Amino acid sequence: MNTELHLQSTTSLYNGVKIPWLGLGTFALKDSSPIKNAIQIGYRSIDTASIYGNEQIVGEGIRQGIETANISRAQLFVASKIWITDQGYDETLAAYEKSIQKLGVNYLDLYVIHWPVKEKYKETWRALETLYKQERVRAIGISNFQIHHIEDIMESCEIKPMVNQIEYHPLLTQKNLYSFCYKQGIQLISASPFMKGQLLDNPILQNIAAKYNKSVAQIILRWNVQNHVIPIPKSSSKERILSNANIFDFQLKQEDMELIYSLNQNHRIGPDPNNSHTFLSVYHEWKQEKITAEEAMERIKMDPIIFYKRVSELEY
Secondary structure (H helix, E strand, C coil), X not given: CCCXXXXXCEEECCCCCEEECCCEXXXXXXXXXXXXXXXXXXXXXXXXXXXXXXXXXXXXXXXXHHHHHCCCHHHCEEEEEECHHHCCHHHHHHHHHHHHHHHCCCCECEEEECCCCCCCHHHHXXXXXXXXXXXXXXXXXXECCCHHHHHHHHCCCCCCCCEEEEECECCECCHHHHHHHHHHCCEEEEECCCCCCCCCCCHHHHHHHHHHCCCHHHHHHHHHHHCCCEECCECCCHHHHHHHHCCCCCCCCHHHHHHHHCCCCCCCCCCCHHHCHHHHHHXXXXXXXXXXXXXXXXXXXXXXXXXXXXXXXXXX
């Protein structure tokens, strides 16, 4: 890993498209100022999703940031994701049009399948290939896909996924998936790098942070980058957005990289993509108002508290 990286440094996807090593996540953001502030600070990668319900706000922040930073749209890397209820060939093409309209852009740099919905994701991928071949999107990818999902796509696809956005943090390193994607040239992107804040008071990480005179968040983000994984931390605070960017002036020693890696417990905070097919199918029907929430919970024998917790985890 090059120690002379900076906030606008990039890595190349296998198709040659350059993607920044650090991005801004936008889950639950309710106003445009964090996006504007991030771009002004120097961020050039913005990640959103249709399910976040804020693509229009993100678009406003992008326009404000472009004006404030005096840059062009071409200098940004804008990504969005296709939600469960929009999967399928025609549905995905329509969802893409809605997303770029809400964002106020003419194209996306990256368009991703948010979750692998059984019997849907292959047709959804075919739609992404169409958009890519039409040069409506510069790169296409997947999110929360495990090895068997990727192999299933690769059996019939014309274009291999360029990225896989997954839950990746010190307590969930997904070693086999990491190795598979690395060998296939599929760039990993880290969602929830801080484990929704649960890692910030980890004593081992705090000790490492003190050693480098950095915050735990900065240590985690640097660990991601040195593992060749792109983190996209979400924050609405200008101070934290700035702090998260200050990870390019130091390098973790190998002993500390290994110590962080040893924290792995295969512990997820989100749903397991390998065991979510039934839930995803029921969720899909519920969101399309084909069944009620009560019918959904009865079908999968799930308590309301757990059901709505799973929904909130899924929509992250």
